[in-house]
Amino acid sequence: MENVILTKSKDEIIDYVIDQYGEQIKRVIFTYVKSYTQTDDLFQEFLINVYQRLEQFEANSSLKTWLYRIAINKCKDYLRSPIHRLFKYNEEVKSIHVAKSAEQLAMENEQEMIIVEAILSLPTKYREIFVLRFYQSFSVRQVSDALRINESTLKTRIMRGKKKLQQKLGGEYLEQYE
Amino acid sequence: MSNTNKNLNKAFNDYIGSASLVTNEDRKRFFRRMNKNNKKSHWMPKVITALVAALLITGAYIGYQSSLVDIVEEPEDITIEEKTADYPEKVKAKIADLPEDVQNRLIVPTEFPDEPKSFTFRVDLVDPMQEESRILSTEFAYGGAEVGWGLFVTTWHTEVIRDNVDPTETVTLDNGKEAIIFGNDSSKSIEWKGEEGMYHNIMLMQLESQFTVDDLVKIANSME
CATH class of the missing domain: 1.10.10.10 (Winged helix-like DNA-binding domain superfamily/Winged helix DNA-binding domain)
Structure with missing residues (x-):
């Protein structure tokens, strides 16, 4: 039923994705990278990926699972990347623990x-x-x-x-x- | 959702932060980028293509002229294309897309802990949000969870700030380069400076098998 949204324009679909799933997906991204800055960046990459791959989505699959899969793959790519191994993004994680x-x-x-x-x-x-x-x-x-x-x-x-x-x-x- | 599950869900939310992570800035940032991409003019690629074509024709002509004069063939280095001839097509296509100077810097191992079951290749940009960004690094990954080990061969193509590492030892590779070794029980890395000061790093992750520093050095010495 939800897949009716896929008949809309790409921009409208992205708006829908942000409204319906954005918050939960960003929270899942955070559990992988534990940095707000990196979560913001990966969320952007996730949206771009969704925008570019909308044609590949199979209408009979679950949109929610498809979106989560893209977000999770983005996180895993990031965690495996040399950038992650080189630069530390842990300041904010530290601050959470200190703040509490x-x-x-x-x-x-x-x-x-x-x-x-x-x-x-x-x-x-x-x-x-x-x-x-x-x-x-x-x-x-x-x-x-x-x-x-x-x-x-x-x-x-x-x-x-x-x-x-x-x-x-x-x-x-x-x-x-x- | 049961009460116990609700409590756990709430604890996750408290841990990550009760304020919404999605802000209007996320939406604006995305649409700004998409609009920027859509507004790009398309005459530049055509000009570049014409220039490249002109250069290629000139180059081919000069090459042909030189070959008439100099018939002594010099031994050529093995290209990355030849080194990766047995790799999956997807990997070869990604390599072929890289600029020539980046391709020339790529080296791959010929020794592995065991027969690799998977080959992947990734490219990371200095700024992942900019398609025209310089290439930061390239990484060949071999192995896969099902074989109990993973081997990551990374080359950095631009200057990087290294995390502080605490090397466990230093070795001299067959090519005369000094390399440092560091890691822990689950992974070991060897790293050295290549030509033009670029870094090469090999990380061997052991999921089930146990590897020694000698295994790592053997792999590093097999790089060509």
């Missing part, structure tokens, strides 16, 4: 915040799964489509990822989440 005092953390839902920090410190291949599943509320099928990995590999990674979190957190915190 112990008191603030205590006021926030502490347990969940600890889990989030642990998830974001996992290697990308586990982190991205938990972000899509528990933050973006993707189904296993949607995660599998967005990351282009088969469901059995996905389940194995979820299991291994949970084990790694367990080691970090010292308990099975994620078991209570669906």
